[in-house]
Amino acid sequence: xxxxxxxxxxxxxxxxxxxxxxxxxxxxxxxxxxxxxxxxxxxxxxxxxxxxxxxxxxxxxxxxxxxxxxxxxxxxxxxxxxxxxxxxxxxxxxxxxxxxxxxxxxxxxxxxxxxxxxxxxxxxxxxxxxxxxxxxxxxxxxxxxxxxxxxxxxxxxxxxxxxxxxxxxxxxxxxxxxxxxxxxxxxxxxxxxxxxxxxxxxxxxxxxxxxxxxxxxxxxxxxxxxxxxxxxxxxxxxxxxxxxxxxxxxxxxxxxxxxxxx
Amino acid sequence: xxxxxxxxxxxxxxxxxxxxxxxxxxxxxxxxxxxxxxxxxxxxxxxxxxxxxxxxxxxxxxxxxxxxxxxxxxxxxxxxxxxxxxxxxxxxxxxxxxxxxxxxxxxxxxxxxxxxxxxxxxxxxxxxxxxxxxxxxxxxxxxxxxxxxxxxxxxxxxxxxxxxxxxxxxxxxxxxxxxxxxxxxxxxxxxxxxxxxxxxxxxxxxxxxxxxxxxxxxx
Numbered sequence: 499x500x501x502x503x504x505x506x507x508x509x510x511x512x513x514x515x516x517x518x519x520x521x522x523x524x525x526x527x528x529x530x531x532x533x534x535x536x537x538x539x540x541x542x543x544x545x546x547x548x549x550x551x552x553x554x555x556x557x558x559x560x561x562x563x564x565x566x567x568x569x570x571x572x573x574x575x576x577x578x579x580x581x582x583x584x585x586x587x588x589x590x591x592x593x594x595x596x597x598x599x600x601x602x603x604x605x606x607x608x609x610x611x612x613x614x615x616x617x618x619x620x621x622x623x624x625x626x627x628x629x630x631x632x633x634x635x636x637x638x639x640x641x642x643x644x645x646x647x648x649x650x651x652x653x654x655x656x657x658x659x660x661x662x663x664x665x666x667x668x669x670x671x672x673x674x675x676x677x678x679x680x681x682x683x684x685x686x687x688x689x690x691x692x693x694x695x696x697x698x699x700x701x702x703x704x705x706x707x708x709x710x711x712x713x714x715x716x717x718x719x720x721x722x723x724x725x726x727x728x729x730x731x732x733x734x735x736x737x738x739x740x741x742x743x744x745x746x747x748x749x750x751x752x753x754x755x756x757x758x759x760x
Numbered sequence: 761x762x763x764x765x766x767x768x769x770x771x772x773x774x775x776x777x778x779x780x781x782x783x784x785x786x787x788x789x790x791x792x793x794x795x796x797x798x799x800x801x802x803x804x805x806x807x808x809x810x811x812x813x814x815x816x817x818x819x820x821x822x823x824x825x826x827x828x829x830x831x832x833x834x835x836x837x838x839x840x841x842x843x844x845x846x847x848x849x850x851x852x853x854x855x856x857x858x859x860x861x862x863x864x865x866x867x868x869x870x871x872x873x874x875x876x877x878x879x880x881x882x883x884x885x886x887x888x889x890x891x892x893x894x895x896x897x898x899x900x901x902x903x904x905x906x907x908x909x910x911x912x913x914x915x916x917x918x919x920x921x922x923x924x925x926x927x928x929x930x931x932x933x934x935x936x937x938x939x940x941x942x943x944x945x946x947x948x949x950x951x952x953x954x955x956x957x958x959x960x961x962x963x964x965x966x967x968x969x970x971x972x973x974x975x976x977x978x979x
Contacts, residue, residue: 591971634801642794646926649780649787653922656780657913666975667909671923674905674968678927681957685930688953689802689937 518595520737521746531730538723545716553709562626565619567713571721572616573641579609579725580644583651584676587669597733599665600740602672603655604732608725610648617641636690640683647675784918791925798929802936809879810888810939816874817867817892818899818932822921824863825903828855829911829973838911839977842970852966852973856904864896887947891938891954898931898958901965908972931957 516522549567556563583602590598620638621631632638651668658664741747775782795815803811832838841851871892872885906924913919934957937950 634797639794639798642790643926643929646787646791646794646922649783650923650926653780653784653787653919654909656778657910657919663975663978666978667972670968670972670975671909675927677964678930681930682926685933685953686798688950689798689933 518593518597520597520600520741521744523597524734524737524750527730527734531727531734534723534727534730538720538727541716541720541723543720545713545720549710549713549717553713559627562623565623566710567717569616569619569623570714571718572612572619574718575721575725576609576612576616576641576644576648578722579605579612579729580647580672580679581676583609584672587672587676590665590669591673596665596740599669600733600736601729602651602665602668604736605729606648606651606655606668608728608732610645610652612721612725613641613645613648617645634690636683636687639686639690643682643686644679647679650675784922787922788918791922795925795929795932798933799936802933803940806940809875811936812878813871813874813888814892814895814932814936814939817871817896818925818928819921820867821864821896821899822903822924822928823917824859825900825907825924826917826920828859828904828907833911833976838973842974842977848970848973849966852904852969853962856900856966856969859904860897860900864900868892868896887941888939890951891935891947894938894951894954894958895931895935898954898961899928901958901961902928902931905965905968905972908969908976911973911976 546567550564553564555561583605586598586601586605589595590602617638620641624631624633651672654671655664655668658667738747738751795818799811799815800807803809803814829838832841842848868889871888875885875888903920903924906920906927909923910920931954934950934954938947938954941947
């Protein structure tokens with residue numbers, strides 16, 4: 499009885515140490531990457547077809563609300579990616595796990611792309627719904643700030659020539675950013691709640707009926723899977739790049755070359 | 761003519777290999793748009809006047825922050841400060857206080873003049889002075905984290921602005937809120953929020969600055 503918690507802790511520690519090893523991750527992640535691509539792709543396909551073709555049109559917005567099935571998952575996943583990056587930044591600052599840094603490097607462009615997609619779809623959605631593509635509203639501003647934060651992570655890494663220093667600096671920036679994120683959200687909400695005439699929100703957020711909820715949930719889950727797969731793919735590339743001198747990478751490359759040769 | 765094309769191709773290729781650097785000015789452009797959009801919403805009809813003065817103070821602050829650690833980094837003083845066994849917190853705070861007294865306070869003192877230039881009267885400039893007095897130290901503290909992260913990188917102020925200004929946005933919002941008397945309470949809540957952010961940044965920013973400077977020395 500007494501050994502059970504100790505064993506659990508031992509297992510946790512082992513997984514933690516293994517996760518820090520690029521070689522172990524590289525060997526195990528291939529199946530995960532393909533699995534997530536296929537599963538996420540299937541979910542997004544089902545969710546989008548359902549949402550775009552089979553859900554009844556909205557009472558106020560007609561068909562224009564259907565962009566929600568792209569817009570909302572993109573925002574959600576982008577925010578989660580930033581949070582994950584900040585956690586990885588803390589892990590890197592404390593334990594100097596190089597996998598954590600490579601994760602940040604791999605995930606930041608994915609988050610940037612998702613946030614850009616969210617803003618673009620938001621503008622497209624806004625044009626028929628609000629009558630204007632852009633409103634200085636709490637959500638638009640905080641999503642724009644998120645875009646800038648993601649860009650800062652990418653730009654800082656590119657600006658610092660030494661990769662060790664870049665890794666530490668980017669991690670610290672991610673942690674500082676996540677401390678600020680709630681303050682940014684709060685301040686933005688403060689100035690907009692006083693100024694936005696409520697008529698602009700007409701039909702923007704009707705209490706979502708459950709007909710819409712199912713495809714939305716499928717798409718959100720699918721986006722998470724696809725983003726995860728994209729991050730894993732980028733991570734694998736970074737591992738090969740960074741560990742190019744290691745024996746196991748050379749062997750793997752030689753094996754891959756042999757498999758390609760007829 | 762061939763030389764021209766070769767050079768053009770070479771430089772475009774370099775840009776394509778490091779797109780974030782080339783995108784910095786574009787992102788700065790978006791950033792300025794965000795800053796003015798937010799300020800216009802908060803300041804209302806006082807955009808020309810208090811709002812513009814605050815935006816100018818923000819950018820002057822970011823530009824000044826670039827030089828914060830530069831000299832000490834170049835001549836090795838920074839390394840001596842960091843390897844000394846004493847705590848770095850008061851050192852960082854002292855450095856930032858000196859920087860604000862030299863670069864921030866003059867802007868605060870001269871802000872009624874700017875208000876006069878834009879509005880033709882300095883009658884309600886005292887709220888602007890109060891908001892800047894509380895807000896600009898917070899701007900300096902947050903900007904210092906970015907300056908410490910990029911010390912010795914040598915990419916100029918655009919990168920620093922891109923890194924730091926999104927984090928300074930709350931200070932800007934509440935600062936303009938105080939100056940313009942935004943809200944039912946005439947900006948009182950905004951003033952409290954601004955003071956709270958100043959207190960939080962005094963206690964947290966020097967730690968982050970110390971950490972960032974240590975990183976700059978490590979490699």
